[in-house]
Amino acid sequence: MPDIYQELNRLAESDMYPLHMPGHKRNLQSTPLQGAFRCDITEIDDFDNLHDEKGIILEAEQRANALYGADYTYFLVNGSTSGVLSAVSAALQEGGAILAARGSHRSFYHAAYLRRLEIEYLKAKMIQPYGIFDGYTAEDVERALDNSKRNIKAVFITSPTYEGRCSDVAGIAAVCHKRGIPLIVDEAHGSHFGLGEGVPQGAVQQGADLVIHSLHKTLPAMTQTALIHLQGDLVDKAVLKRFLGIYQSSSPSYILMSSIDLCINQMQEEGHEYIRRLTQYRELIQTEAQNLKHIRVPGRDELEDPAKVLVYVDPAAMTGQQLYDILREEYHLQLEMAGEKYALAIITGSDREEGIKRLSAALKEIDASLEAREPAQTQPTPHYDFSAKEIPQEALPLWRAWDEEKETVPLKQAAGRIAAGFVNLYPPGIPLIVPGEMITEDLIEDILRYLSLNLNVQGILNGEIRGNKGIIEDKERGIICVKQK
Amino acid sequence: MPDIYQELNRLAESDMYPLHMPGHKRNLQSTPLQGAFRCDITEIDDFDNLHDEKGIILEAEQRANALYGADYTYFLVNGSTSGVLSAVSAALQEGGAILAARGSHRSFYHAAYLRRLEIEYLKAKMIQPYGIFDGYTAEDVERALDNSKRNIKAVFITSPTYEGRCSDVAGIAAVCHKRGIPLIVDEAHGSHFGLGEGVPQGAVQQGADLVIHSLHKTLPAMTQTALIHLQGDLVDKAVLKRFLGIYQSSSPSYILMSSIDLCINQMQEEGHEYIRRLTQYRELIQTEAQNLKHIRVPGRDELEDPAKVLVYVDPAAMTGQQLYDILREEYHLQLEMAGEKYALAIITGSDREEGIKRLSAALKEIDASLEAREPAQTQPTPHYDFSAKEIPQEALPLWRAWDEEKETVPLKQAAGRIAAGFVNLYPPGIPLIVPGEMITEDLIEDILRYLSLNLNVQGILNGEIRGNKGIIEDKERGIICVKQK
Numbered sequence: 001m002p003d004i005y006q007e008l009n010r011l012a013e014s015d016m017y018p019l020h021m022p023g024h025k026r027n028l029q030s031t032p033l034q035g036a037f038r039c040d041i042t043e044i045d046d047f048d049n050l051h052d053e054k055g056i057i058l059e060a061e062q063r064a065n066a067l068y069g070a071d072y073t074y075f076l077v078n079g080s081t082s083g084v085l086s087a088v089s090a091a092l093q094e095g096g097a098i099l100a101a102r103g104s105h106r107s108f109y110h111a112a113y114l115r116r117l118e119i120e121y122l123k124a125k126m127i128q129p130y131g132i133f134d135g136y137t138a139e140d141v142e143r144a145l146d147n148s149k150r151n152i153k154a155v156f157i158t159s160p161t162y163e164g165r166c167s168d169v170a171g172i173a174a175v176c177h178k179r180g181i182p183l184i185v186d187e188a189h190g191s192h193f194g195l196g197e198g199v200p201q202g203a204v205q206q207g208a209d210l211v212i213h214s215l216h217k218t219l220p221a222m223t224q225t226a227l228i229h230l231q232g233d234l235v236d237k238a239v240l241k242r243f244l245g246i247y248q249s250s251s252p253s254y255i256l257m258s259s260i261d262l263c264i265n266q267m268q269e270e271g272h273e274y275i276r277r278l279t280q281y282r283e284l285i286q287t288e289a290q291n292l293k294h295i296r297v298p299g300r301d302e303l304e305d306p307a308k309v310l311v312y313v314d315p316a317a318m319t320g321q322q323l324y325d326i327l328r329e330e331y332h333l334q335l336e337m338a339g340e341k342y343a344l345a346i347i348t349g350s351d352r353e354e355g356i357k358r359l360s361a362a363l364k365e366i367d368a369s370l371e372a373r374e375p376a377q378t379q380p381t382p383h384y385d386f387s388a389k390e391i392p393q394e395a396l397p398l399w400r401a402w403d404e405e406k407e408t409v410p411l412k413q414a415a416g417r418i419a420a421g422f423v424n425l426y427p428p429g430i431p432l433i434v435p436g437e438m439i440t441e442d443l444i445e446d447i448l449r450y451l452s453l454n455l456n457v458q459g460i461l462n463g464e465i466r467g468n469k470g471i472i473e474d475k476e477r478g479i480i481c482v483k484q485k
Numbered sequence: 486m487p488d489i490y491q492e493l494n495r496l497a498e499s500d501m502y503p504l505h506m507p508g509h510k511r512n513l514q515s516t517p518l519q520g521a522f523r524c525d526i527t528e529i530d531d532f533d534n535l536h537d538e539k540g541i542i543l544e545a546e547q548r549a550n551a552l553y554g555a556d557y558t559y560f561l562v563n564g565s566t567s568g569v570l571s572a573v574s575a576a577l578q579e580g581g582a583i584l585a586a587r588g589s590h591r592s593f594y595h596a597a598y599l600r601r602l603e604i605e606y607l608k609a610k611m612i613q614p615y616g617i618f619d620g621y622t623a624e625d626v627e628r629a630l631d632n633s634k635r636n637i638k639a640v641f642i643t644s645p646t647y648e649g650r651c652s653d654v655a656g657i658a659a660v661c662h663k664r665g666i667p668l669i670v671d672e673a674h675g676s677h678f679g680l681g682e683g684v685p686q687g688a689v690q691q692g693a694d695l696v697i698h699s700l701h702k703t704l705p706a707m708t709q710t711a712l713i714h715l716q717g718d719l720v721d722k723a724v725l726k727r728f729l730g731i732y733q734s735s736s737p738s739y740i741l742m743s744s745i746d747l748c749i750n751q752m753q754e755e756g757h758e759y760i761r762r763l764t765q766y767r768e769l770i771q772t773e774a775q776n777l778k779h780i781r782v783p784g785r786d787e788l789e790d791p792a793k794v795l796v797y798v799d800p801a802a803m804t805g806q807q808l809y810d811i812l813r814e815e816y817h818l819q820l821e822m823a824g825e826k827y828a829l830a831i832i833t834g835s836d837r838e839e840g841i842k843r844l845s846a847a848l849k850e851i852d853a854s855l856e857a858r859e860p861a862q863t864q865p866t867p868h869y870d871f872s873a874k875e876i877p878q879e880a881l882p883l884w885r886a887w888d889e890e891k892e893t894v895p896l897k898q899a900a901g902r903i904a905a906g907f908v909n910l911y912p913p914g915i916p917l918i919v920p921g922e923m924i925t926e927d928l929i930e931d932i933l934r935y936l937s938l939n940l941n942v943q944g945i946l947n948g949e950i951r952g953n954k955g956i957i958e959d960k961e962r963g964i965i966c967v968k969q970k
Contacts, residue, residue: 016817017817017819017839017840017843017844019820019830019840020820020821020822020830021701021708021821023700023704023705023831024705024748033490033521033524035521036521036707036740037707039518040701040707041708052943077709078562078567079734080734081733094888105735114599114731216507216527216736218506220509222522222738223527223739242887245591248563249564250564250566251564251566251699251709255518255707259518263509328530332499332502333504334501334505334530336505346505346508348509348510350512351512355510403578
């Protein structure tokens with residue numbers, strides 16, 4: 001059972017001459033990408049077709065399926081984005097209602113837009129003092145389903161979160177199945193789950209109907225590679241496959257597919273060892289961090305995923321961004337992201353012990369220096385708690401509002417208007433407002449506060465940003481609204 | 486102005502340790518893909534963001550833009566598929582009417598489905614005896630616009646075709662602009678156009694509003710890489726950018742983006758030389774082929790694109806598939822595809838003279854052997870002429886029919902039913918029927934004839950193909966229809 005990479009290699013070493021795409025003809029000599037170009041082909045004889053797989057791609061997908069244990073597994077070359085778009089599109093009819101966490105990835109909102117879905121929200125739950133999303137319990141979902149006036153046809157949750165917090169997928173799946181509706185789990189950050197000792201069980205094992213895995217996030221696969229898993233009979237395989245064919249290139253990259261296959265094979269061979277290295281690295285960091293005074297790394301009892309190292313720093317001492325910048329500039333440690341009060345590192349079984357030790361040593365040094373350091377220049381920020389905030393009222397459905405004629409309104413004059421664009425806050429990655437929702441004075445105040453704290457607010461315009469159809473002349477902050485007629 | 490690849494290389498050689506995605510940590514030692522993994526990162530500091538580009542990706546897009554000369558150029562990592570989806574979605578309102586060639590790529594139909602478009606068709610024009618698509622003239626498009634009862638808001642054409650035939654893009658653009666509607670050109674097969682002497686002018690230069698380029702097809706870039714160009718003010722840049730963000734991964738591959746940039750830089754430096762090599766190779770083949778008796782390679786007067794070498798073979802001697810198979814099995818020359826009466830080779834400036842000479846020599850040998858050879862086992866097939874066929878009547882819009890409840894009906898009993906799936910014939914790559922259209926006795930006869938000739942008909946079911954929701958028990962050929970209530 002040769003894998004895709006072996007087959008590509010065999011072809012590269014044969015005397016078969018390529019009179020077909022791709023145009024580079026595997027004939028590039030002068031770049032380290034050469035090894036990749038060498039394996040980059042199109043759907044020629046014997047190399048199967050991702051969109052109608054019957055040969056080596058089907059076999060590779062079956063190997064991936066055997067690793068995770070769903071009914072069907074498909075390779076994704078357009079990232080988890082294409083998996084979420086396809087899952088949401090396939091799980092319910094156009095125009096149907098879906099229950100989803102407000103902090104869902106933007107691809108969820110894009111699917112809802114394309115398929116004209118009604119969205120019932122699971123309000124954000126936050127873990128303090130970190131200001132990150134909590135997972136959901138079965139009761140959270142059951143209550144939301146009970147209280148909704150909509151006829152909800154599917155549930156969409158993200159577990160683990162970016163920061164490594166898990167929902168009760170098994171319990172939520174049971175709640176969904178009791179009502180005969182499918183559960184979609186965006187497990188983009190948890191493709192390593194279930195592959196060894198000391199990581200949580202995966203969503204497939206817990207009974208979710210559709211599960212999306214970003215392989216590249218925590219496993220040794222290339223960026224933009226992902227998997228989607230299907231089980232049970234609540235979602236039609238043919239419909240899912242149709243949408244996978246819509247949202248993904250008809251010329252899928254064999255480099256990406258080969259990378260998926262190499263990753264799966266490595267996990268089959270040494271997945272347990274890979275996870276063992278990960279958990280060992282994590283323990284090393286945890287042990288080294290336990291006596292720090294101003295810095296804290298929450299343990300696995302708080303954030304279940306060992307791959308996510310959240311480094312919380314006393315807000316009186318410095319901000320998350322400052323910690324992130326010091327690690328990068330002074331210690332040459334590039335972290336994944338900075339939150340208001342923390343910096344987030346991702347570790348995997350592909351890390352080298354050297355890197356882990358450098359992180360631990362850096363945290364010790366920074367912690368020790370904090371006594372002597374000046375207090376942070378920015379004020380400790382009032383923490384924003386999305387579990388306490390009302391979700392704005394919907395005036396128009398998302399799909400209608402996002403397509404409406406738009407105009408940019410100065411932010412301070414926008415109360416009472418209907419939003420026609422998303423305004424998002426990163427982290428934690430939540431829409432403050434969704435197209436179709438009413439803008440309130442409270443929301444405007446919140447946005448202005450986030451902006452004054454230099455937080456990453458996306459979707460607020462400042463000056464000449466409208467593009468080729470017109471420019472706002474004043475430099476006031478603006479928000480995109482449905483045009484008033 | 487360092488390019489993306491130089492920056493990735495600089496990072497790989499630095500002591501910056503990755504505590505972020507991707508999970509492989511650029512730490513793979515044992516595969517020739519190693520050179521690629523080494524350059525595979527995510528959106529860390531200084532590496533910009535494809536979906537909100539302001540740094541090295543913006544600069545790279547500007548270099549690509551300078552090469553082709555549009556107003557704006559964007560990188561695509563989900564192939565021309567994502568470019569066509571985005572262009573069609575952005576060019577007209579949801580529910581609008583678009584004029585499009587019946588033989589358009591399936592991504593066009595997918596966009597029409599997602600955006601609930603009405604489609605007015607440009608009937609296929611065929612070039613005989615090859616049985617391939619012809620291009621369109623300005624008059625073709627003007628007549629179709631004049632005759633349509635719909636209020637057409639955009640035009641979509643493919644030029645060049647797969648086999649290298651061009652439409653009068655400049656004339657068609659003028660017809661569109663006279664009516665104030667945008668022209669979208671799927672120039673997936675023509676990204677080398679305009680880059681040197683002896684290739685046709687590109688669609689951007691000819692005034693199309695939106696142009697999609699599959700870089701990988703004829704230029705030295707990796708599979709799944711593409712560009713989209715925008716010019717003029719008939720399409721809103723912000724709306725286009727919105728859809729590019731919907732249809733493409735939020736974790737775009739830096740390997741793919743770097744490959745685009747390397748390709749553009751190579752074309753800036755030696756594009757003319759690259760095209761010169763291509764045209765020289767083409768002349769070599771043309772010269773060698775001119776005295777063949779049973780095989781003919783149509784010249785540039787018939788098929789304008791030098792990259793497409795259509796090898797027509799006398800149907801009394803053998804089929805296109807037989808020619809393709811002999812070239813592959815006996816000569817180890819892998820061609821792009823086989824048609825009924827031809828095999829198609831793609832050549833580029835990345836070819837080696839050795840390959841071109843092997844192709845020429847093989848054609849000579851095969852031609853010489855044909856005198857002695859037994860006549861082909863398959864009968865010369867009655868050629869199918871789509872310019873003479875009526876397009877089936879629409880009973881339901883595509884977007885409604887494709888979402889309807891479906892059932893599989895034995896093909897021979899399907900006359901009078903409404904199709905709920907596509908049935909396509911490759912080559913030439915045309916839908917015989919589109920969801921929502923009425924199935925007729927004539928269509929069924931056609932399909933049965935194509936099947937009996939072993940042509941590649943997709944969308945006709947044979948036995949257990951329905952997936953996890955049910956299986957057809959008999960092994961009769963079936964077609965997917967809207968379920969009768």
